[in-house]
Amino acid sequence: MNSIFTRRSIRRFEERSVEPEKIERLLRAAMQAPSGKNAQPWEFIVVQDAEKRLAISKMSEYAGMCRYAPCLIITLANMDYNTDNGIWWVQDMAACTQNILLQAVEEGLGAVWLGFYPIQSRIETMRKYFNLPENIVPYSIVALGYSERKNEFIDRYKPERVHFEGWTKQDKQ
Numbered sequence: 001m002n003s004i005f006t007r008r009s010i011r012r013f014e015e016r017s018v019e020p021e022k023i024e025r026l027l028r029a030a031m032q033a034p035s036g037k038n039a040q041p042w043e044f045i046v047v048q049d050a051e052k053r054l055a056i057s058k059m060s061e062y063a064g065m066c067r068y069a070p071c072l073i074i075t076l077a078n079m080d081y082n083t084d085n086g087i088w089w090v091q092d093m094a095a096c097t098q099n100i101l102l103q104a105v106e107e108g109l110g111a112v113w114l115g116f117y118p119i120q121s122r123i124e125t126m127r128k129y130f131n132l133p134e135n136i137v138p139y140s141i142v143a144l145g146y147s148e149r150k151n152e153f154i155d156r157y158k159p160e161r162v163h164f165e166g167w168t169k170q171d172k173q
């Protein structure tokens with residue numbers, strides 16, 4: 001089974017820090033994502049400092065684990081790289097975030113995607129904290145680290161959601 005099938009959201013972490021070469025591979029995976037018109041609109045802030053992690057953990061009611069995750073990768077969209085009047089960047093950033101999660105599994109790490117975009121209050125708090133210019137939009141945080149909890153397969157395949165050759169309404173199973 002590959003990382004797509006075993007990836008799970010991991011929210012509890014050991015104190016052990018993540019090796020710099022692993023962090024680089026996560027960022028390489030992020031930048032390998034597909035993007036509309038190959039715009040590659042992403043930027044990243046890597047945070048390991050405990051004080052900053054504590055501050056970030058308070059930026060969303062669902063981000064409490066940032067305090068304990070040894071490494072945070074904040075994904076940001078740079079609107080200067082945006083093409084086509086900005087219609088694809090949200091998908092680009094989602095693909096980029098997912099790549100980080102999948103590479104984390106490959107690296108023997110646990111990770112969780114924390115949503116920031118499109119919640120304006122979270123975006124503005126983050127923007128103020130890092131003094132980000134207007135063209136930079138905080139998109140997501142991946143909180144990651146070593147974990148005792150393993151990435152574990154759960155089967156989510158629902159054949160009734162698949163429609164071959166056209167729309168077929170089936171009874172729920």
Ligand SMILES: Cc1cc2nc3c(=O)[nH]c(=O)nc-3n(C[C@H](O)[C@H](O)[C@H](O)COP(=O)(O)O)c2cc1C
Pocket residue numbers: 007008009010011060062063112113114115
């Ligand atoms: C756009 C998005 C935003 C998310 N935001 C949060 C979050 O703020 N806090 C959190 O603990 N999990 C967050 N998650 C993780 C989901 O809760 C998780 O993926 C889902 O429950 C399925 O579980 P799994 O990842 O273990 O398969 C988010 C996931 C996505 C895709």
